[in-house]
Amino acid sequence: MSPSLDLSLYLVIGSDVTAGRRVDDVAREAVAGGVTAVQLREKHLPTRLFVEQARTLVALLRPLGIPLIVNDRLDVALAADADGVHVGQDDMMAADVRRLVGRRMVVGLSVTTLDEAKRVDADIVDYVGIGPVFATSTKLDAARPLGLEGTAAICRVLRVPAVAIGGIDADTAAAILAAGVQGIAVVSAICSAVQPREAAAGLALGQKSPRPA
Amino acid sequence: MSPSLDLSLYLVIGSDVTAGRRVDDVAREAVAGGVTAVQLREKHLPTRLFVEQARTLVALLRPLGIPLIVNDRLDVALAADADGVHVGQDDMMAADVRRLVGRRMVVGLSVTTLDEAKRVDADIVDYVGIGPVFATSTKLDAARPLGLEGTAAICRVLRVPAVAIGGIDADTAAAILAAGVQGIAVVSAICSAVQPREAAAGLALGQKSPRPA
Numbered sequence: 001m002s003p004s005l006d007l008s009l010y011l012v013i014g015s016d017v018t019a020g021r022r023v024d025d026v027a028r029e030a031v032a033g034g035v036t037a038v039q040l041r042e043k044h045l046p047t048r049l050f051v052e053q054a055r056t057l058v059a060l061l062r063p064l065g066i067p068l069i070v071n072d073r074l075d076v077a078l079a080a081d082a083d084g085v086h087v088g089q090d091d092m093m094a095a096d097v098r099r100l101v102g103r104r105m106v107v108g109l110s111v112t113t114l115d116e117a118k119r120v121d122a123d124i125v126d127y128v129g130i131g132p133v134f135a136t137s138t139k140l141d142a143a144r145p146l147g148l149e150g151t152a153a154i155c156r157v158l159r160v161p162a163v164a165i166g167g168i169d170a171d172t173a174a175a176i177l178a179a180g181v182q183g184i185a186v187v188s189a190i191c192s193a194v195q196p197r198e199a200a201a202g203l204a205l206g207q208k209s210p211r212p213a
Numbered sequence: 214m215s216p217s218l219d220l221s222l223y224l225v226i227g228s229d230v231t232a233g234r235r236v237d238d239v240a241r242e243a244v245a246g247g248v249t250a251v252q253l254r255e256k257h258l259p260t261r262l263f264v265e266q267a268r269t270l271v272a273l274l275r276p277l278g279i280p281l282i283v284n285d286r287l288d289v290a291l292a293a294d295a296d297g298v299h300v301g302q303d304d305m306m307a308a309d310v311r312r313l314v315g316r317r318m319v320v321g322l323s324v325t326t327l328d329e330a331k332r333v334d335a336d337i338v339d340y341v342g343i344g345p346v347f348a349t350s351t352k353l354d355a356a357r358p359l360g361l362e363g364t365a366a367i368c369r370v371l372r373v374p375a376v377a378i379g380g381i382d383a384d385t386a387a388a389i390l391a392a393g394v395q396g397i398a399v400v401s402a403i404c405s406a407v408q409p410r411e412a413a414a415g416l417a418l419g420q421k422s423p424r425p426a
Contacts (some may be wrong), residue, residue, distance in 0.1 A: 046303035072260055075288035079309045096292045130260035204287055 005067060005106055006026055006036040007127055007183035009204050010163045012071070014041040015053065017191045024056050030190050033200025036183070039086050039108075041071035054080030069106060077105065083106060086129065089116065098124045112143035114154055122159040129185060130154050132166025133176060137188070142166065148179050155180030170206030177207055218247040218280060218319055220396035222417050223286070223376045224250050227254040228266065230404045237269050244279055246413025250394070252299050252321075254284035267293035267411055282319060285303060290318065299342065302329065310338045324358035327366055335372040340382055342398060343367050345379025346389060350401070355379065361392050368393030383419030 009137035018026045027038055040057055042050045054076050055096050057068045070076050070092045077084065084106030094109045101107070110129045112115045120128055132142045133151050146154065151164050151194050165177045165185035173184050186203060193199035223242050230412065231239045240251055253270055255263045267289050269283045270421060276339045280296035283289050285304040287319045288317035291295065297319030298310050316321070325343045335340055345355045346364050364377050377389045384396050406412035 004292050047300075047305045048303050053304055073288060074291070075305060075313075078287070078313050079305055087260075092260045092264055092288060092292055096264065100288075100291050132375060208345065 004124070007163045008207065009035050009200065010037045010039065010129075010165075010183050010188045011035040011190055011200070012039045012041050012165070013116065014043070014044075015045060015073075017187055019192060023053060024060050026191055026196050027057060028060060028126055029196040030200045031061065031064055033197035034204035035066070035190070035200050037067050037069065039069045039071055039185075040082075043072075047073075047076065050076050051060055051079045051168070053080075054082055058082055067106060074100060083101070084126070086110070091144040094124050095127065110126055111154065112146075112149070113196075114157065117157050120158060122158060125160055127160055127182075128158055128162040130164045130181065132164050133164045134167030134172070136165075136167040137155040144158055148175060151181065152179040157192075160213075168203075170202040173206035174208070216400060218339070218372055221420065222254065222413065223250045223378075223396050223398040224248045224396055224413070225252045225254050225378070225400045226404055227256070227284075228258060229256075230400055232405060236266060237273050239404055239409050240270060241273060242409040243413045244274065244277055246403075246410035247417035248279070248413050250280050250282065250401070252282045252284055252357075253295075258283075260289065263289045264292045267295055271295055273352055280319065280411075282321060287313060290314075296320070297339070307337050308334070324360075324367065327363070327370065330367040330370050333373060338373055339378075340373055340395075341371055341375045341376045343375050343394060344398070347380030348378045348418070349378075349380040359425050360377045361388060364389065364394065365392040381416075383415040386416055386419035387421070 005089055013023055013027055015023050040054055054070055056070055058080055061068050061162055069084035069086050070082045071086050072090050074085050086108035087094055088110040094107055099198050106126045108127050111124045130201040132145050135145050149192050161182040163185040164181045168176055168186055176184055190196050190199045223335055226236055229237050230403055251274055267283055271293055274281050280298050280299035283295045284299050287298050287310055299321035300307055301323040307320055310320050315369050319339045319382055321340050322338045343364055345358050348358050349355055374395040376396040376398040377394045381389055381397045381399055403409050403412045
């Protein structure tokens, strides 16, 4: 894994979750608020627009030292010269992605169960996304929520860094980090926020100083 | 372009057009009937299944000397070690595909208008798909039919080989070849046929000996 990959506040963004705002506008604000890595997830865009979107984000993020990771689509990541690819259990096999990109890209993998976590090959995968931790409305086909204990159990078997995703907000960020992940990943907590910068800053702060329930 | 690329009877196939039959079963029969190139087009499969489908077809077709070309998805083509990628006007730019694959893959491009045909760069694109020649029910978002005259006009400005697609059957194959294309491409004329082998053989024969109308 690139030594510069900071997973602490990982934004998942796409054109269908930004409430009609430009993806790059929301991403710019989110990074200004403390986001450390960005994943572009587009499930409905034609490939040409997806590549253009990824290029726009690379142009925005690279000068800021923030990696752009493309969900599912190695072709888009290659065309846009992105920093990585993130695959789920229905996407390309992580081993295939690694074989095709060598060490020039970060490879992330989603795991939703302890069994999947046990099968993660640290020689292939740079980091893991664990989730959903809590119930979420963002991903309608998401698996059963793991809870804090399920997340902690997965962290104990992993030999790669992990981010947790699914229904996380500023109030729960610190507790989730305590479960053993290196960072938290969010979609709606930032993308749906009226002020994405403030939302990101609140999440970054929430990691450090848990609020009372 | 690979000197072995024979465009004369080009099958476009995918899991949603084979009337519930396995794609590789229909492709095997079609090739036995005379199909010379196969394009796998999947617009709804998860990437993992798309890669598996493409690998199955490569394993079937390569020993037979028939190229497997993947529609839209360079990532799938790379993972499955396919012979080419075919892009439309909403897919990855042909120039990006060529830059990423070099000369190890065939690159095909769909054109639906004379203006698009004039912009085809023969240094980038190996062959063009022209269509729809006639109205077709296979592709609901297809452009306006070109007719024989529109197809011929496109052929006159192209500097690469072409296949025509859209509503072609054994009765019209010879007339379409006379418009200037190197081959005909079909979906439903083979994929929807009860006997794909016989349907392919009929199309191959139709190219040589036009039937009376």
